[in-house]
Amino acid sequence: MSLRHAALGLLAHGPASGYDLLRIFQQSLVNVWPATQSQLYAELGRLADAGLVTVVAEGARGRKEYAVTDAGRAELRHWLTDVEPTVHRRSDMLLRVFFLDQLAPADAESYLRDRLAAAIDRHEDLLRIKEAIPTDADALAVYGRIAMEWGLRFATMQREWAEWAIKELAKAQEKLTAGEADAG
Amino acid sequence: MSLRHAALGLLAHGPASGYDLLRIFQQSLVNVWPATQSQLYAELGRLADAGLVTVVAEGARGRKEYAVTDAGRAELRHWLTDVEPTVHRRSDMLLRVFFLDQLAPADAESYLRDRLAAAIDRHEDLLRIKEAIPTDADALAVYGRIAMEWGLRFATMQREWAEWAIKELAKAQEKLTAGEADAG
DNA sequence: GGAGACATGTAAGCGGTTACATGATTTA
DNA sequence: TAAATCATGTAACCGCTTACATGTCTCC
Numbered sequence: 001m002s003l004r005h006a007a008l009g010l011l012a013h014g015p016a017s018g019y020d021l022l023r024i025f026q027q028s029l030v031n032v033w034p035a036t037q038s039q040l041y042a043e044l045g046r047l048a049d050a051g052l053v054t055v056v057a058e059g060a061r062g063r064k065e066y067a068v069t070d071a072g073r074a075e076l077r078h079w080l081t082d083v084e085p086t087v088h089r090r091s092d093m094l095l096r097v098f099f100l101d102q103l104a105p106a107d108a109e110s111y112l113r114d115r116l117a118a119a120i121d122r123h124e125d126l127l128r129i130k131e132a133i134p135t136d137a138d139a140l141a142v143y144g145r146i147a148m149e150w151g152l153r154f155a156t157m158q159r160e161w162a163e164w165a166i167k168e169l170a171k172a173q174e175k176l177t178a179g180e181a182d183a184g
Numbered sequence: 185m186s187l188r189h190a191a192l193g194l195l196a197h198g199p200a201s202g203y204d205l206l207r208i209f210q211q212s213l214v215n216v217w218p219a220t221q222s223q224l225y226a227e228l229g230r231l232a233d234a235g236l237v238t239v240v241a242e243g244a245r246g247r248k249e250y251a252v253t254d255a256g257r258a259e260l261r262h263w264l265t266d267v268e269p270t271v272h273r274r275s276d277m278l279l280r281v282f283f284l285d286q287l288a289p290a291d292a293e294s295y296l297r298d299r300l301a302a303a304i305d306r307h308e309d310l311l312r313i314k315e316a317i318p319t320d321a322d323a324l325a326v327y328g329r330i331a332m333e334w335g336l337r338f339a340t341m342q343r344e345w346a347e348w349a350i351k352e353l354a355k356a357q358e359k360l361t362a363g364e365a366d367a368g
Numbered sequence: 369g370g371a372g373a374c375a376t377g378t379a380a381g382c383g384g385t386t387a388c389a390t391g392a393t394t395t396a
Numbered sequence: 397t398a399a400a401t402c403a404t405g406t407a408a409c410c411g412c413t414t415a416c417a418t419g420t421c422t423c424c
Contacts, residue, residue: 001382001383002274002276002279003383003384005276005279005283006279009279009282009283009286012283012286017402017403017404018403018404018405019402019403019404022403028282029279029282030273031273032273032274032275032278032279032282033273033274033275033276033279034273034274035384036384036385036386037403037404037405038384038385038386038387038405038406038407039383039384039385041403041404041405041406042405042406045405059403060392060393060402060403061391061392061393061402061403061404062391062392062402062403062404062405063402063403063404064403064404073286076283076286077286077287079280080280080283080284080286080287080291080295081287081291081294081295085275085276085277085280085299086276086277087306088272088274088275089214089215089216089217089218090186090216090217090218090272091216091217091269091272092186092189092217092269092270093269093270094216094217094331094334095186095189095190095193095213095216095217096263096264096269097327097330097331097334098193098212098213098216098327098328098331099189099193099196099260099264099327100264100327101326101327102193102196102257102260102261102264103261103264103265107264107265110265111264111265115269122271142285142352142356143281143282143283143284143285144282145352146281146349146352146353147278147281147282149345149348149349149352150278150281150342150345153341153344153345154338154341156341157337157338157340157341160337161333161334161337164333165330165333168326168329168330168333169330172326185410185411187411187412201374201375201376202375202376202377203374203375203376206375219412220412220413220414221375221376221377222377222378222379222412222413222414222415223411223412223413225375225376225377225378226377226378229377243375244374244375244420244421245374245375245376245419245420245421246374246375246376246377246419246420247374247375247376248375248376
C-alpha cells in the first residue's frame with residue numbers, strides 16, 4: 001500500500017491537486033513508483049476519508065488542492081522509519097533464465113545479449129535524464145540524485161552480469177561439445 | 185501473466201503435479217517467482233483448459249500429474265524468445281529515499297544504514313544457499329547458478345550504493361551546516 | 369489411532385491497469 | 397471556435413495474497 005505513502009510524501013513538500021501529483025508521478029517518480037490517474041484520485045479520496053490529507057482549496061474546473069495533515073505527517077514518518085521496505089523478488093527476466101535450456105544455445109545466448117543491450121540502453125537513458133535534472137540543492141533533488149545513482153548502478157550491474165553470463169554459457173557449451181566428442 | 189510460463193517451464197523438465205510444482209516454487213523459484221498454492225492450482229486448471237498442459241496420470245489422494253503439450257512448448261518458446269521481459273520500476277525502498285528529507289538527518293542516515301545491513305545479510309544468505317546447491321551440470325542447476333550470480337551482484341551493488349549514499353548524505357549535511365555558520 | 373505429509377480446491381479482498389465518461393478553461 | 401490542456405471521476409478486469417475447507421495416505 002505504498003501509493004498512499006507516495007502521495008503523502010509528495011504532499012509533504014506542499015499542497016497540490018490530484019492533477020499536479022499525477023504529473024510528478026509520471027515525471028519524477030515514474031522509475032520508482034508509477035501511478036495511474038484512476039488510482040491516484042481514488043487514493044486521495046481514501047486519504048481524505050482517513051484524515052491524512054484535507055482539501056485546502058477548490059479552484060477552477062473542480063480542482064481540489066490537498067494538504068497533508070498532522071496525522072498524515074505522522075503516518076509518513078512511521079512508514080519511513082518503522083516499516084521495513086518490501087523486497088521484490090519477482091523477475092520474469094530471471095525466470096526466463098531458468099528455462100533457457102528449452103532454447104537452442106544460440107537463442108539462449110541471444111536472450112542474454114538482449115539483456116546486455118537493454119542494460120546499456122537503460123544506462124544511457126538514465127544518464128540523459130540525470131543531465132537534464134537541475135543540480136539544485138533542494139531535498140527532492142538531492143534525494144532524487146541518490147535514487148538516480150541506484151538506477152545507474154543497477155544498470156551497470158545488469159550489464160556486467162549479462163557479459164559474465166554470456167561467457168559462462170560459452171564455457172558450458174564448450175564442455176558439452178567436448179563431452180560429445182569424447183562420446184563419439 | 186508469468187506464473188503460467190513459470191509452470192510451463194517447470195513442466196518442460198518433466199511431468200509433475202501441482203503439489204510437486206509448489207515445492208519447486210517455494211524452494212528453487214522463491215527468489216525469482218514466488219507462487220502460492222491457490223494460485224498455482226487455479227493456473228494449472230487454466231493451462232489445461234487452454235490445451236497447453238494435460239493430465240497424464242492420476243495417483244493417490246486425487247493427485248494429478250500434468251505434462252506440457254506441443255502447444256505448451258510452443259507457447260513457452262514464444263514467451264522466451266519473442267516477449268520482452270518487463271522492467272519493474274516499483275521500489276518502495278527507493279520511494280522512501282525521495283522522502284528522507286521529512287526525517288531528522290540522523291534518521292535518514294539510519295535508514296540508509298539499514299539498507300546497507302540488509303544488503304550484507306542478503307549477500308550472506310545467498311552465499312549460504314549457493315553452497316548448499318549441488319554443482320550439477322544439469323540445465324536447471326547451470327541456469328540456476330546464473331540467476332544466483334545476479335542475486336549476489338545485486339546485493340553487492342545495493343551494499344556499495346548504500347555506502348556511497350551515506351557519504352553523500354554526510355557531505356550534504358556538512359555543506360548545510362557550513363551554510364548555516366555563514367548565515368549565523 | 370494419531371500425527372504429519374500429501375494433495376486439491378474455493379472465496380474474499382486488495383492493489384493495479386485499461387478503458388470509459390464528463391466537463392471547464394485557456395490559447396492560438 | 398476549435399484544439400489542447402486542465403481536472404475529476406467510475407467500472408471492469410486481472411493477478412496475487414490470505415484464509416478457509418476438505419480429504420487421503422503413510423508411518424510411528
